[in-house]
Amino acid sequence: MYAAKDSNGLRLYDSELDTNSPERLALIADLRRAVERRELEVAYQPKVDPRTGQVVGAEALARWRHPERGPIPPDVFIPLAEHSGLVWPLTLHVLELALRRRADWARAGHDLHVAVNLSPNSLLDAALPELVARLLAETGNPAHALTLEITESTILADPAGSRATLDRLHALGVQLSIDDFGTGYSSLGRLRELPIHEVKIDKSFVQRMAVDHRDRAVVRSAVQLGHALDMRVVAEGVEDADTYAYLADEGCDVVQGYLLSRPLPPEEFSSWMNARSRNVTHTYG
Numbered sequence: 001m002y003a004a005k006d007s008n009g010l011r012l013y014d015s016e017l018d019t020n021s022p023e024r025l026a027l028i029a030d031l032r033r034a035v036e037r038r039e040l041e042v043a044y045q046p047k048v049d050p051r052t053g054q055v056v057g058a059e060a061l062a063r064w065r066h067p068e069r070g071p072i073p074p075d076v077f078i079p080l081a082e083h084s085g086l087v088w089p090l091t092l093h094v095l096e097l098a099l100r101r102r103a104d105w106a107r108a109g110h111d112l113h114v115a116v117n118l119s120p121n122s123l124l125d126a127a128l129p130e131l132v133a134r135l136l137a138e139t140g141n142p143a144h145a146l147t148l149e150i151t152e153s154t155i156l157a158d159p160a161g162s163r164a165t166l167d168r169l170h171a172l173g174v175q176l177s178i179d180d181f182g183t184g185y186s187s188l189g190r191l192r193e194l195p196i197h198e199v200k201i202d203k204s205f206v207q208r209m210a211v212d213h214r215d216r217a218v219v220r221s222a223v224q225l226g227h228a229l230d231m232r233v234v235a236e237g238v239e240d241a242d243t244y245a246y247l248a249d250e251g252c253d254v255v256q257g258y259l260l261s262r263p264l265p266p267e268e269f270s271s272w273m274n275a276r277s278r279n280v281t282h283t284y285g
């Protein structure tokens with residue numbers, strides 16, 4: 001489940017990480033040290049309105065560069081953090097960095113929203129709404145400029161508990177997004193009951209929609225459903241111009257993917273924004 005390959009070609013296998021192997025324990029110890037020393041960084045991936053080409057926001061994605069192993073993907077270290085009590089300090093660290101960054105962008109004249117991912121344990125922590133409120137105030141950001149992304153499976157794991165926290169976050173004015181939509185088999189009825197502002201269609205549907213009419217049908221119905229429920233619809237994993245054009249045609253509100261940009265370190269994100277605002281047209285066709 002955690003099988004992954006980092007950019008140095010190192011493989012981390014299920015068997016190494018699923019058990020209490022020395023390998024896994026060592027990695028957790030290293031992660032604990034990195035979190036304590038606040039060494040984790042955040043990359044930002046732009047989100048664009050496909051009808052206007054405007055940059056509307058960015059997703060904050062945690063990055064960990066291990067001193068010996070090099071970059072470890074979040075699909076590996078987030079589950080480790082989740083299972084070793086580290087996800088709470090990790091989430092607060094990412095939230096704080098992302099909110100400071102978004103305040104910098106606003107000061108530079110870019111009124112963007114920033115999206116932060118929440119893992120199951122951080123969503124279910126009763127202290128989350130208060131901490132979010134405090135961080136918003138400390139960093140001088142309006143609540144509506146923050147989007148919190150939660151997966152369907154997180155909500156399904158504890159519908160009542162997550163509902164309570166989502167209601168409190170909603171009351172603060174924070175925007176809530178269902179991430180990886182389409183992979184969790186959630187019932188439409190349940191989604192309708194939640195205070196959700198946005199659905200993000202999973203990249204597994206988006207990536208093949210230009211070549212597979214069945215994926216296109218899934219994306220089209222997700223866009224229609226989202227709009228019928230008064231939600232903003234985002235597509236992740238947009239890698240080519242045809243897909244971008246299809247999404248614009250289908251009425252998708254926001255797109256995100258390698259076609260526009262990979263997730264970037266903060267300084268590169270700012271340069272990317274500046275270069276882009278100097279260009280008047282943004283065509284991908």
Ligand code: C2E
Pocket residue numbers: 045060061062063073074075078091094117118119149179180203236237238239256257258259263
């Ligand atoms: P996600 O929230 O669904 O984020 C989107 C992932 O898709 C990111 O992977 C991003 O780099 C990747 N991506 C973006 N555009 C494209 C594209 O065009 N093609 C392809 N193939 N991939 C694309 P990343 O950064 O490796 O993150 C993986 C997952 O790890 C995230 O999925 C999220 O669930 C989790 N994650 C990352 N940072 C955090 C964090 O701070 N907290 C929590 N709880 N989870 C995080």
Ligand code: MG
Pocket residue numbers: 059117149179
């Ligand atoms: Mg996300």
Ligand code: MG
Pocket residue numbers: 179180200202203236
């Ligand atoms: Mg996603």
Ligand code: MG
Pocket residue numbers: 180
């Ligand atoms: Mg994902």
